[in-house]
Amino acid sequence: MEKKIKMTRMKKRAVIVIGMILTAVLAVWFVRTTVSLYGSRKEAERAVSARRETEELWLAENKKDGTVEYGEKKYRRNTAVRAILCIGVDTAGKMEQSQVIGSAGQADGIFLVAQDMARDTVKILMIPRDTMTDINLYDLSGNSLGKDKQHLTLAFAYGDGREKSCELVKEAVSELLGGLKIDGYMAVNTSMIPILNDEIGGVEVTIEESGMEARDPEMTKGKTITLNGSQAELFVRYRDINQPQTAIGRMSRQMVYIEAFISKSKETAARDQNLITRMMNDIQDHMITNMAKDQYMDMGLAVLNSRQSVGNSDFIMLPGEGVETELFDEYHPDIEASKQIVLDLFYKEIR
Structure with a gap:
């Protein structure tokens, strides 16, 4: 009996050690690959610097009156609208x-x-994970390797999985959008x-595409079901990696889910005043934010209490073009x- 217990403990330790080794190997591979790509694209760095001056700084506000000029019009930041980055x-x-x-x-x-606090409405700019833009690169010791144009999704990976990762994504998105000030993440x-x-209590959706039934027989094309448990994650995250641009394709599914989730949340909150409190408590250990609890509580309450019925017109896709390369999809x-x-x-607009 003691021998069996010892063998079980040894197996568990071996699994843990192997897991740690694999994690370390993957991290080293990730950074080495990045450094290699970075080194081979030194020429592109000079082009990046030139591009920043003409593209990324277009939103720079006039220091005298705080205005932005675009075309023949002048604009000023709408202080009633907050920019909140959700990752x-x-x-x-x-x-x-x-x-x-x-x-x-x-x-x-x-x-x-884009949360309009005056009108209690939201609009959502959807940014593809494969968007090619400038991100900060670091080695395993945290030393900066400068910037390079890579997939936006990788910006998070160059951080610590917490605040630094979020700040890196926030900075990359801000520069992508011309230097837009992001109020929180x-x-x-x-x-x-x-x-x-x-x-x-689950979210009802209609399955509009095939493929998910291989993971869950209930999720067959054309069927309307109430997503429960892991089905919700499968619905919003599933993509066929053997097909091009499926990360972009699934964004329409994510839009459908967000619409249905907000609608069902409003219905539930109407008869359960403690819903938002429970939801915020649920996410505490699985969330990183630079906002105070009362701030994101207010944000959640504003959405639930709003008369707005979030629909297709409230979602905006970042304009661009999907491109397939020999290695990866790009946007x-x-x-x-x-x-x-x-x-x-x-x-x-200032009139």
Whole structure:
């Protein structure tokens, strides 16, 4: 009996050691690959610097009167509209401990919420994870390697899985959008999807595409079901990696889910005044934010109490084009087309 117990303990230790070794190897591989890519693209760095002057600083405000000029019009930041960056991280479990660079996970979902506090409305700018933009690079010791144009999703991986990762994504999104000031961020991981989904009794959706039935027979194309537990995560995250641009394709599914989730949350909150408190308590251990609790509580209450019925017109896709390379899918943003969107969401025209 004692021998069996000892053998079990030894096996558990071996699994833990192997897991630690694999994590370290992956982190080293991640950074070495990054450094290699970075070194081979030194010429591109000079082009990046030149591009920043002409593109990324277009939103720089006039120091005298705080205005922004675009075309033949002048704009000023709408102080009633807050820019809140919401990040979905592809890890699970509690987000309590700092991680080694390269093992912190990636930003799998990136949404910039324009919260109009005067009208109690929201609009959501959906930013593809494969958006190619400038991000900060670091080695395993945390030393800066400068900036390079890479997938936006990787910005989170170069941090610690906590505040630094969020700040890196926030900075990258801000520069992508011309230097837009982002008022706050909130990052949650995949563990929160089934928890919040089940807190409101599940979310009803119609399955519009095939493929998910291989993971769950109930999720057959054309069928309307109430998502419960892990089904919610499968619905918002599933993609066929053998097909091109499926990360962009699934964003329509995410939009459907967010619409249905907000609608069901409002219904539930109407008969359960403690819902928002429970939901906020649920996400505490699985969330990183630079906002005070009363701030994100107020944000949640504003959405639930709003008369707005969130629909397709409240979601905006970052303009751009999906491109397939030999190695990865890429999304090339249309900077010029995004300018008016940013101004419409967060600024007001001066007449």
